[in-house]
Amino acid sequence: MAAARSRSGSAAATAISARDVAVRFETEAGQVTALEDVSFDVEAGSIVTMLGPSGCGKSTLLRAIADLVEISEGGIQVFGRRPEDARRARDFAFVFQDSTLLPWRSAIENVRLPLEVGQAGVTVEQHAEPEELLALVGLQGRENALPHELSGGMRQRVAIARALVCRPRVLLMDEPFGALDEINRDNLNEELRRIWEETGITIMFVTHSIPEAAYLGQKVLVLSAHPGRVREFVEIDLPIDRKLAVRDTVEFIKITARLRKLLEPV
Ligand SMILES: Nc1ncnc2c1ncn2[C@@H]1O[C@H](COP(=O)(O)OP(=O)(O)OP(=O)(O)O)[C@@H](O)[C@H]1O
Numbered sequence: 001m002a003a004a005r006s007r008s009g010s011a012a013a014t015a016i017s018a019r020d021v022a023v024r025f026e027t028e029a030g031q032v033t034a035l036e037d038v039s040f041d042v043e044a045g046s047i048v049t050m051l052g053p054s055g056c057g058k059s060t061l062l063r064a065i066a067d068l069v070e071i072s073e074g075g076i077q078v079f080g081r082r083p084e085d086a087r088r089a090r091d092f093a094f095v096f097q098d099s100t101l102l103p104w105r106s107a108i109e110n111v112r113l114p115l116e117v118g119q120a121g122v123t124v125e126q127h128a129e130p131e132e133l134l135a136l137v138g139l140q141g142r143e144n145a146l147p148h149e150l151s152g153g154m155r156q157r158v159a160i161a162r163a164l165v166c167r168p169r170v171l172l173m174d175e176p177f178g179a180l181d182e183i184n185r186d187n188l189n190e191e192l193r194r195i196w197e198e199t200g201i202t203i204m205f206v207t208h209s210i211p212e213a214a215y216l217g218q219k220v221l222v223l224s225a226h227p228g229r230v231r232e233f234v235e236i237d238l239p240i241d242r243k244l245a246v247r248d249t250v251e252f253i254k255i256t257a258r259l260r261k262l263l264e265p266v
């Protein structure tokens with residue numbers, strides 16, 4: 001079965017596995033169940049996008065994988081390790097909607113930052129070269145620009161380069177292009193697929209945009225709300241080397257129509 005194979009054709013390893021995960025928060029108004037009975041596997045080297053109504057628990061799920069939120073029931077593994085151990089091993093990096101760059105540091109200094117802050121144990125051989133990463137995200141020549149001298153899209157490119165500097169195996173992205181205009185977002189979607197192809201990294205990407213989820217994802221994890229559960233894990237049957245023009249095809253339009261239907265309240 002094609003889905004069980006990696007891009008190289010060999011049997012695929014599992015990058016992220018979630019089993020019967022529940023996350024509950026204690027609030028002043030009582031207990032909130034953000035996620036319940038959530039189980040899925042993400043194949044190593046794949047891109048999975050996540051869609052679901054606002055408040056259904058998408059960010060909570062990414063944060064649970066990253067060991068930023070405590071799991072109440074069930075378990076998550078990242079390359080066979082508990083999230084806590086995966087965090088210590090620097091198995092993943094996070095990119096948020098806001099690039100969170102330090103305003104007084106240049107692009108290259110921002111990319112270098114994780115190598116300076118609390119990175120004991122990361123050797124020169126293990127990390128990627130900041131200059132090469134800025135080239136990878138299309139920012140060669142802008143190494144010395146300060147964040148305020150860059151556009152929103154360029155700042156997100158710097159944030160992606162910074163996330164890649166410790167060579168994580170998994171990139172967790174929470175609406176990273178949500179604040180960008182459509183053209184910038186389109187460009188970054190294409191760039192992200194190219195970066196994914198060049199690095200072989202596993203990506204989990206949250207978005208509110210159905211076309212973005214369908215274009216980027218090999219699979220789309222659709223969540224339903226109250227509490228957040230897996231509605232369906234949809235396989236996206238589009239070519240692996242897809243270009244943006246694929247969005248004008250009948251196949252793509254059928255896929256987005258199906259995703260839209262899955263997002264309707266049950
Ligand atoms: N730290 C917290 N304390 C209490 N409740 C929380 C906390 N974090 C999230 N929640 C609740 O958990 C639920 C899921 O929130 P979450 O932010 O994961 O949703 P989301 O799907 O990312 O939403 P959006 O699409 O708006 O970003 C919501 O009901 C939210 O209020």
Ligand SMILES: [Mg+2]
Pocket residue numbers: 058059060174
């Ligand atoms: Mg969110």
